[in-house]
Amino acid sequence: MPILSSRGAGSAKGFGLTSGEVDRSIDFLVIAGGGGGGGNGVGGGGGAGGYRTSTQKVAKGTVITVTVGDGGLGVSAAKGTNGSNSSISGTGLTTITSTGGGAGGAEVNAPNELGGTGGSGGGSSTTPSGAQTKPGAAGNTPSTVPSQGNNGGSGTTDASTFRSGGGGGGAGAVGGDASGSQGGNGGAGTASSITGSSVSRAGGGGGTSFAPVSGGTASDGGGAGGTTAGTNAVAGTANTGGGGGGCGANITGGNGGKGVVILSISTSAYSSTTTGSPTVTTSGSKTILQFNGSGSYTA
Numbered sequence: 193m194p195i196l197s198s199r200g201a202g203s204a205k206g207f208g209l210t211s212g213e214v215d216r217s218i219d220f221l222v223i224a225g226g227g228g229g230g231g232n233g234v235g236g237g238g239g240a241g242g243y244r245t246s247t248q249k250v251a252k253g254t255v256i257t258v259t260v261g262d263g264g265l266g267v268s269a270a271k272g273t274n275g276s277n278s279s280i281s282g283t284g285l286t287t288i289t290s291t292g293g294g295a296g297g298a299e300v301n302a303p304n305e306l307g308g309t310g311g312s313g314g315g316s317s318t319t320p321s322g323a324q325t326k327p328g329a330a331g332n333t334p335s336t337v338p339s340q341g342n343n344g345g346s347g348t349t350d351a352s353t354f355r356s357g358g359g360g361g362g363a364g365a366v367g368g369d370a371s372g373s374q375g376g377n378g379g380a381g382t383a384s385s386i387t388g389s390s391v392s393r394a395g396g397g398g399g400t401s402f403a404p405v406s407g408g409t410a411s412d413g414g415g416a417g418g419t420t421a422g423t424n425a426v427a428g429t430a431n432t433g434g435g436g437g438g439c440g441a442n443i444t445g446g447n448g449g450k451g452v453v454i455l456s457i458s459t460s461a462y463s464s465t466t467t468g469s470p471t472v473t474t475s476g477s478k479t480i481l482q483f484n485g486s487g488s489y490t491a
Contacts, residue, residue: 216491218256219456220246221386223433224290225275227314227360228264229397229415229425229445230307233299234317234370235438236347236357237378237397237408237417238264238428238448239331241275242290242311242340243363245384250491256282256455258468258483261292263428263448266436271304272296272314275433278451290340293448294329296360296397296438297347305347307358309333312341315358315367315376315399315408315438323351328369328376331361345369345376345399357417359408360396360435367396368408375399375419378435381412386456387482388475397428397435397446407437415446431484455481455489465490 222245227238241261250256261276275292294308297317305326307314313329328344345358345367359367362379370376378396385391398408398417407417407425413432418425420440428434428449436446455470462479466472468487473480481489 214461215458216252216461217247217249219386220280220288221384221454222278222280222288222290223394223451224278224292224311225261225263225451226428226433226435226448227275227293227295227308227310228266228272228448229436229438230272230296230298230317231267231439231443231445232269233441234355234357234400234420235298235445236296236307236315236317236344237360237367237399237438238272238296238435239293239310239312239314239344239360240341240362240381240394240396240414240435241293241433241451243382243394244288244290244336244340246288248285251284252491254282254284254491256280256489258453258488259486260453260483261451263450264295266425266445266447268442268444270300271298272436272445274308274310275448278453280453293435294344296445307344312361312363312396313344315344315347315360317347317357318349318355324349328358328367342366342379354402356401357399357438359399362396362412362414363394370399373402373405375401375408375417377408378410378414386454387480393432395434397437400438400440410437413449418443453483463490
Protein backbone atom coordinates (compact mmCIF):
# COMPACT_ATOMS: atom_id res chain seq x y z
CA MET A 193 0.00 0.00 0.00
CA PRO A 194 1.44 3.41 -0.94
CA ILE A 195 2.34 5.92 1.75
CA LEU A 196 -0.20 8.74 1.57
CA SER A 197 1.65 11.14 3.83
CA SER A 198 4.84 11.32 5.83
CA ARG A 199 3.07 13.47 8.52
CA GLY A 200 1.29 11.43 11.16
CA ALA A 201 -2.14 12.50 12.45
CA GLY A 202 -0.58 13.52 15.76
CA SER A 203 2.19 15.61 14.23
CA ALA A 204 1.90 19.30 15.16
CA LYS A 205 4.33 20.16 12.36
CA GLY A 206 1.81 18.72 9.92
CA PHE A 207 -0.54 21.55 10.85
CA GLY A 208 2.03 24.35 10.70
CA LEU A 209 3.01 24.16 14.38
CA THR A 210 6.36 23.22 15.83
CA SER A 211 6.66 20.79 18.69
CA GLY A 212 5.62 22.36 21.98
CA GLU A 213 4.04 25.43 20.37
CA VAL A 214 0.69 26.53 21.82
CA ASP A 215 -2.12 28.65 20.42
CA ARG A 216 -1.47 32.25 21.45
CA SER A 217 -4.45 33.77 19.69
CA ILE A 218 -6.54 35.94 22.01
CA ASP A 219 -10.14 37.04 21.52
CA PHE A 220 -10.90 40.55 22.78
CA LEU A 221 -14.16 42.33 23.62
CA VAL A 222 -13.68 46.05 24.28
CA ILE A 223 -16.64 48.17 25.49
CA ALA A 224 -16.35 51.83 26.44
CA GLY A 225 -18.23 53.68 29.17
CA GLY A 226 -21.83 54.68 28.40
CA GLY A 227 -22.98 58.29 28.13
CA GLY A 228 -24.82 60.03 30.95
CA GLY A 229 -28.48 61.00 30.58
CA GLY A 230 -29.59 64.60 30.21
CA GLY A 231 -31.92 66.48 32.55
CA ASN A 232 -33.82 69.79 32.72
CA GLY A 233 -37.28 69.56 31.17
CA VAL A 234 -36.99 66.45 29.02
CA GLY A 235 -33.58 64.84 28.79
CA GLY A 236 -32.35 62.45 26.15
CA GLY A 237 -30.92 59.04 27.04
CA GLY A 238 -27.18 58.44 26.98
CA GLY A 239 -25.66 56.43 24.16
CA ALA A 240 -23.96 53.11 24.84
CA GLY A 241 -20.19 52.87 24.89
CA GLY A 242 -18.51 51.76 21.69
CA TYR A 243 -18.50 47.97 21.22
CA ARG A 244 -15.58 46.34 19.37
CA THR A 245 -14.15 42.83 19.04
CA SER A 246 -10.83 41.54 17.77
CA THR A 247 -8.88 38.28 17.49
CA GLN A 248 -5.10 38.63 17.39
CA LYS A 249 -2.08 36.35 17.67
CA VAL A 250 0.05 37.57 20.56
CA ALA A 251 3.76 36.81 21.01
CA LYS A 252 4.90 35.29 24.27
CA GLY A 253 5.95 37.97 26.74
CA THR A 254 3.82 40.72 25.18
CA VAL A 255 2.34 43.06 27.78
CA ILE A 256 -1.25 43.89 26.87
CA THR A 257 -2.32 47.17 28.45
CA VAL A 258 -6.03 47.32 29.23
CA THR A 259 -7.90 50.58 29.78
CA VAL A 260 -11.52 50.50 30.96
CA GLY A 261 -13.50 53.72 30.51
CA ASP A 262 -15.86 55.19 33.11
CA GLY A 263 -19.48 56.01 32.39
CA GLY A 264 -20.48 59.62 31.79
CA LEU A 265 -22.34 61.64 34.39
CA GLY A 266 -26.07 62.25 34.34
CA VAL A 267 -27.00 65.81 35.32
CA SER A 268 -30.05 67.62 36.64
CA ALA A 269 -30.16 70.85 34.67
CA ALA A 270 -28.02 70.38 31.59
CA LYS A 271 -26.71 67.94 29.01
CA GLY A 272 -25.04 64.82 30.40
CA THR A 273 -21.39 64.00 29.80
CA ASN A 274 -19.87 61.48 27.40
CA GLY A 275 -18.47 58.18 28.60
CA SER A 276 -14.73 57.50 28.48
CA ASN A 277 -12.86 55.29 26.00
CA SER A 278 -11.76 51.70 26.60
CA SER A 279 -8.81 50.12 24.78
CA ILE A 280 -6.25 47.34 24.48
CA SER A 281 -2.71 47.92 23.23
CA GLY A 282 0.75 46.36 23.25
CA THR A 283 3.88 45.86 21.18
CA GLY A 284 3.02 44.08 17.95
CA LEU A 285 -0.73 44.37 18.54
CA THR A 286 -3.31 46.32 16.59
CA THR A 287 -4.61 48.81 19.14
CA ILE A 288 -8.37 48.58 19.59
CA THR A 289 -10.10 51.67 20.99
CA SER A 290 -13.82 51.86 21.69
CA THR A 291 -15.22 55.37 22.04
CA GLY A 292 -17.27 56.50 25.03
CA GLY A 293 -21.02 56.77 24.56
CA GLY A 294 -22.56 60.14 23.69
CA ALA A 295 -24.33 62.21 26.34
CA GLY A 296 -28.09 62.70 26.41
CA GLY A 297 -29.24 66.21 25.48
CA ALA A 298 -31.26 68.56 27.69
CA GLU A 299 -34.11 71.01 27.14
CA VAL A 300 -31.92 74.09 27.25
CA ASN A 301 -30.48 76.58 24.80
CA ALA A 302 -28.73 75.36 21.65
CA PRO A 303 -26.58 73.38 21.10
CA ASN A 304 -27.03 71.56 24.42
CA GLU A 305 -30.37 70.09 23.40
CA LEU A 306 -28.51 67.81 21.00
CA GLY A 307 -27.16 64.48 22.18
CA GLY A 308 -23.42 63.90 22.12
CA THR A 309 -21.69 61.93 19.38
CA GLY A 310 -19.71 58.85 20.41
CA GLY A 311 -19.49 55.08 20.21
CA SER A 312 -23.28 55.22 20.14
CA GLY A 313 -24.96 58.62 19.93
CA GLY A 314 -26.95 60.22 22.73
CA GLY A 315 -30.66 60.93 22.40
CA SER A 316 -31.60 64.56 21.81
CA SER A 317 -34.04 66.86 23.57
CA THR A 318 -35.38 70.21 22.31
CA THR A 319 -35.05 73.91 23.01
CA PRO A 320 -37.94 75.69 24.79
CA SER A 321 -38.85 77.82 21.79
CA GLY A 322 -41.61 76.50 19.55
CA ALA A 323 -42.65 73.23 17.99
CA GLN A 324 -39.64 71.29 16.77
CA THR A 325 -37.87 67.97 16.39
CA LYS A 326 -34.15 67.64 17.02
CA PRO A 327 -32.28 64.71 15.45
CA GLY A 328 -30.37 62.28 17.62
CA ALA A 329 -26.59 62.35 17.69
CA ALA A 330 -24.38 60.23 15.45
CA GLY A 331 -22.96 56.94 16.66
CA ASN A 332 -19.91 55.07 15.31
CA THR A 333 -17.90 58.28 15.80
CA PRO A 334 -15.07 58.04 14.92
CA SER A 335 -16.00 55.52 12.26
CA THR A 336 -14.86 51.90 12.64
CA VAL A 337 -15.46 48.79 10.54
CA PRO A 338 -17.47 46.93 11.72
CA SER A 339 -19.47 49.76 13.29
CA GLN A 340 -18.95 50.27 17.04
CA GLY A 341 -22.44 51.66 17.64
CA ASN A 342 -25.58 53.42 16.42
CA ASN A 343 -27.26 56.82 16.35
CA GLY A 344 -29.39 58.23 19.14
CA GLY A 345 -33.08 59.04 18.78
CA SER A 346 -34.68 62.43 18.16
CA GLY A 347 -36.38 64.64 20.75
CA THR A 348 -39.61 66.50 20.08
CA THR A 349 -42.01 69.12 21.39
CA ASP A 350 -45.28 70.62 20.17
CA ALA A 351 -44.48 73.82 22.13
CA SER A 352 -47.60 73.54 24.28
CA THR A 353 -48.34 70.27 26.03
CA PHE A 354 -46.21 67.38 24.86
CA ARG A 355 -42.45 67.11 24.79
CA SER A 356 -40.10 64.18 25.23
CA GLY A 357 -36.49 63.09 24.78
CA GLY A 358 -34.99 60.56 22.40
CA GLY A 359 -33.41 57.28 23.46
CA GLY A 360 -29.67 56.72 23.32
CA GLY A 361 -28.24 54.52 20.61
CA GLY A 362 -27.12 50.99 21.42
CA ALA A 363 -24.43 48.71 20.03
CA GLY A 364 -27.08 46.69 18.19
CA ALA A 365 -29.74 49.25 17.22
CA VAL A 366 -30.49 52.96 16.91
CA GLY A 367 -32.14 54.80 19.78
CA GLY A 368 -35.90 55.27 19.57
CA ASP A 369 -37.36 58.62 18.53
CA ALA A 370 -39.54 60.50 21.00
CA SER A 371 -43.21 60.71 20.04
CA GLY A 372 -45.73 63.05 21.66
CA SER A 373 -45.45 62.55 25.40
CA GLN A 374 -43.51 59.28 25.14
CA GLY A 375 -39.73 59.28 25.43
CA GLY A 376 -37.74 57.19 23.01
CA ASN A 377 -36.52 53.74 24.01
CA GLY A 378 -32.84 52.99 24.29
CA GLY A 379 -31.32 51.07 21.40
CA ALA A 380 -30.62 47.38 21.96
CA GLY A 381 -27.15 46.12 22.80
CA THR A 382 -25.20 43.27 21.22
CA ALA A 383 -24.71 39.72 22.47
CA SER A 384 -21.32 38.03 22.90
CA SER A 385 -20.41 34.51 24.06
CA ILE A 386 -16.79 35.35 24.84
CA THR A 387 -17.29 34.30 28.47
CA GLY A 388 -18.79 30.95 27.45
CA SER A 389 -22.42 32.03 27.63
CA SER A 390 -24.32 34.63 25.64
CA VAL A 391 -24.56 38.03 27.34
CA SER A 392 -25.95 41.21 25.80
CA ARG A 393 -24.28 44.50 26.69
CA ALA A 394 -24.06 48.14 25.59
CA GLY A 395 -27.72 49.13 25.37
CA GLY A 396 -28.74 52.79 25.14
CA GLY A 397 -30.55 54.77 27.84
CA GLY A 398 -34.24 55.67 27.58
CA GLY A 399 -35.44 59.24 27.03
CA THR A 400 -37.61 61.33 29.34
CA SER A 401 -41.40 61.20 28.97
CA PHE A 402 -43.87 63.99 29.71
CA ALA A 403 -45.92 63.31 32.87
CA PRO A 404 -47.54 60.96 33.64
CA VAL A 405 -46.30 58.63 30.88
CA SER A 406 -43.50 56.23 31.86
CA GLY A 407 -40.03 57.03 30.51
CA GLY A 408 -38.45 55.31 27.56
CA THR A 409 -37.41 51.74 28.25
CA ALA A 410 -33.92 50.29 28.01
CA SER A 411 -32.25 46.87 28.05
CA ASP A 412 -28.84 45.22 27.80
CA GLY A 413 -27.30 47.42 30.48
CA GLY A 414 -28.96 50.73 29.54
CA GLY A 415 -31.00 52.70 32.07
CA ALA A 416 -34.69 53.53 31.68
CA GLY A 417 -35.74 57.15 31.28
CA GLY A 418 -37.60 59.12 33.93
CA THR A 419 -40.54 61.51 33.62
CA THR A 420 -41.27 65.20 34.11
CA ALA A 421 -43.55 64.14 36.99
CA GLY A 422 -40.57 63.30 39.16
CA THR A 423 -39.82 59.67 38.31
CA ASN A 424 -36.08 59.20 38.54
CA ALA A 425 -33.98 58.03 35.64
CA VAL A 426 -32.05 54.76 35.93
CA ALA A 427 -28.28 54.54 35.63
CA GLY A 428 -26.61 52.26 33.10
CA THR A 429 -25.40 48.96 34.57
CA ALA A 430 -21.75 48.89 35.59
CA ASN A 431 -19.37 47.04 33.26
CA THR A 432 -21.83 46.81 30.40
CA GLY A 433 -21.23 50.23 28.82
CA GLY A 434 -24.98 50.95 28.98
CA GLY A 435 -26.23 54.52 28.57
CA GLY A 436 -27.95 56.35 31.43
CA GLY A 437 -31.61 57.31 31.25
CA GLY A 438 -32.71 60.91 30.67
CA CYS A 439 -34.81 62.75 33.23
CA GLY A 440 -37.04 65.76 33.88
CA ALA A 441 -36.59 69.13 35.58
CA ASN A 442 -34.67 69.22 38.86
CA ILE A 443 -33.97 65.50 38.73
CA THR A 444 -30.61 64.02 37.84
CA GLY A 445 -30.27 61.92 34.71
CA GLY A 446 -28.81 58.44 35.08
CA ASN A 447 -25.06 57.94 34.97
CA GLY A 448 -23.66 55.82 32.15
CA GLY A 449 -22.44 52.33 32.98
CA LYS A 450 -18.70 51.75 33.22
CA GLY A 451 -17.13 49.84 30.35
CA VAL A 452 -15.46 46.42 30.35
CA VAL A 453 -12.64 44.60 28.53
CA ILE A 454 -12.70 40.79 28.24
CA LEU A 455 -9.94 38.47 26.98
CA SER A 456 -10.41 34.82 26.02
CA ILE A 457 -7.12 32.88 26.00
CA SER A 458 -6.28 29.23 25.34
CA THR A 459 -5.71 27.77 28.82
CA SER A 460 -2.60 25.99 27.53
CA ALA A 461 -1.09 29.42 26.77
CA TYR A 462 -2.37 31.31 29.82
CA SER A 463 0.48 32.86 31.81
CA SER A 464 -1.50 34.04 34.90
CA THR A 465 0.56 37.28 34.93
CA THR A 466 -1.86 40.18 35.39
CA THR A 467 -2.28 43.55 37.07
CA GLY A 468 -5.50 45.29 37.97
CA SER A 469 -7.19 42.22 39.50
CA PRO A 470 -9.31 40.93 36.60
CA THR A 471 -11.91 38.26 37.28
CA VAL A 472 -10.52 34.91 36.05
CA THR A 473 -12.81 32.07 34.97
CA THR A 474 -12.60 29.10 32.60
CA SER A 475 -14.93 27.87 29.88
CA GLY A 476 -13.99 24.67 28.07
CA SER A 477 -10.43 25.06 26.82
CA LYS A 478 -10.41 28.83 27.41
CA THR A 479 -9.36 31.02 30.31
CA ILE A 480 -11.41 34.22 30.51
CA LEU A 481 -10.12 37.49 31.96
CA GLN A 482 -12.74 40.16 32.66
CA PHE A 483 -11.27 43.56 33.42
CA ASN A 484 -13.80 45.75 35.25
CA GLY A 485 -11.03 48.32 35.72
CA SER A 486 -7.76 49.10 34.00
CA GLY A 487 -4.81 46.70 34.22
CA SER A 488 -2.65 44.43 32.07
CA TYR A 489 -1.99 40.85 30.99
CA THR A 490 1.41 39.45 30.00
CA ALA A 491 1.13 36.69 27.40
